Amino acid sequence: MKSLGSIRRDFAPWNDPNAKPYIQFDNVTKKFGDFTAVNNLSLTIFEREFFALLGASGCGKSTLLRMLAGFEEPTAGRILLDGQDLRGIPPYRRPVNMMFQSYALFPHMTVENNIAFGLKQDGMPKPEIASRVAEMLRLVKLEQFAKRKPHQLSGGQRQRVALARSVAKRPKVLLLDEPLGALDKKLREETQFELMDLQQNLGLTFVVVTHDQEEAMTMADRIAIIDKGEVMQVATPAEVYEAPGSRFVAGFVGNVNMFEGKIARGEAGAASIDAGNGITIRTDNAGTASAGTAVTFAIRPEKIKVSSKKPAEAVNAIEGEVYDIAYLGDMTVYHVRLDDGQVVRASTMNAARITEDPLTWNDRAWVSFRPDAGVVLTR
Numbered sequence: 001m002k003s004l005g006s007i008r009r010d011f012a013p014w015n016d017p018n019a020k021p022y023i024q025f026d027n028v029t030k031k032f033g034d035f036t037a038v039n040n041l042s043l044t045i046f047e048r049e050f051f052a053l054l055g056a057s058g059c060g061k062s063t064l065l066r067m068l069a070g071f072e073e074p075t076a077g078r079i080l081l082d083g084q085d086l087r088g089i090p091p092y093r094r095p096v097n098m099m100f101q102s103y104a105l106f107p108h109m110t111v112e113n114n115i116a117f118g119l120k121q122d123g124m125p126k127p128e129i130a131s132r133v134a135e136m137l138r139l140v141k142l143e144q145f146a147k148r149k150p151h152q153l154s155g156g157q158r159q160r161v162a163l164a165r166s167v168a169k170r171p172k173v174l175l176l177d178e179p180l181g182a183l184d185k186k187l188r189e190e191t192q193f194e195l196m197d198l199q200q201n202l203g204l205t206f207v208v209v210t211h212d213q214e215e216a217m218t219m220a221d222r223i224a225i226i227d228k229g230e231v232m233q234v235a236t237p238a239e240v241y242e243a244p245g246s247r248f249v250a251g252f253v254g255n256v257n258m259f260e261g262k263i264a265r266g267e268a269g270a271a272s273i274d275a276g277n278g279i280t281i282r283t284d285n286a287g288t289a290s291a292g293t294a295v296t297f298a299i300r301p302e303k304i305k306v307s308s309k310k311p312a313e314a315v316n317a318i319e320g321e322v323y324d325i326a327y328l329g330d331m332t333v334y335h336v337r338l339d340d341g342q343v344v345r346a347s348t349m350n351a352a353r354i355t356e357d358p359l360t361w362n363d364r365a366w367v368s369f370r371p372d373a374g375v376v377l378t379r
């Protein structure tokens, strides 16, 4: 597949065989009693990377972060930072810092004192503290709030204080566990961009834990999808979305339509898939799957076109009936029930204000897509 790279075009150390890993989880297992929270997991993170650990509640992502911070030790395996084994090194002696939620701010201290707290504890000289705090306030755009207490700030501002406090000590690695969890959607989106700018400007390595796939997609250079203590895939957001390696990943990130079938004919990556009930799907993305292999064909809703007439030129066109329409303003989502009963989800951007091919409930309709629009999954 072509050009599914990083959003930062010049940054892709994971593709460079000479790049030195910065953080390494090396066959790490963590057990709590009989329960295995992290299972023989290996993972590599590069310097200056914005790395996201994404997974459902309880998958073990916070445990990974806590082991990196030094609040937990692995039951087996090693964690290396810049080549150094971290085992036995207490949290305060690791070049990593954990950003906690904003409710961990000291309520009786002003914003600037909250930010200065860790620096004072480290015995930094006063003038240096003052200039560092000023720099941090500027960075998170809170200069005029320096003298306020946390309860005199909005949720988003408090979050930025928490961020400034955790960055003030200039840790090499900043660990963020659901950093924007407490913010409403709009503020969360704004803050995501601020976080990205901050990370880039300071040249830090960020490891963020989130269960919010949009957040991971927005911010991260690469995402590790975690399930039951194991890594399912590590890839850029575009790769995770456009080239998922398994049914689990395809279904976990974004919406997807899946057709179960068998490769009928295949050569050099192209194949026909017999999806049953007279449906044949032609695809360019069959990889090495050979004739007779049971596969899942996965295709994203926005890659599917819905029309009232069969498009003359379409390689793949399947007939059905409009079952549901959701108008969302920027786009419209169609649910089309195929004649075999399967419901296909298709979404169309509403680029024009008026659609040329209006479709409504119970209309006969065709769903069509190009041979390169979906992927073939064997796992």
Ligand SMILES: Nc1ncnc2c1ncn2[C@@H]1O[C@H](COP(=O)(O)OP(=O)(O)OP(=O)(O)O)[C@@H](O)[C@H]1O
Pocket: 032, 035, 037, 055, 056, 057, 058, 059, 060, 061, 062, 063, 064, 211
């Ligand atoms: N100290 C502990 N003792 C026993 N079990 C634990 C402990 N810490 C975590 N676990 C268990 O390990 C599993 C992974 O926990 P973890 O906090 O890493 O999950 P998570 O993916 O971060 O979930 P969430 O998004 O809900 O925080 C969970 O099933 C949890 O109950």
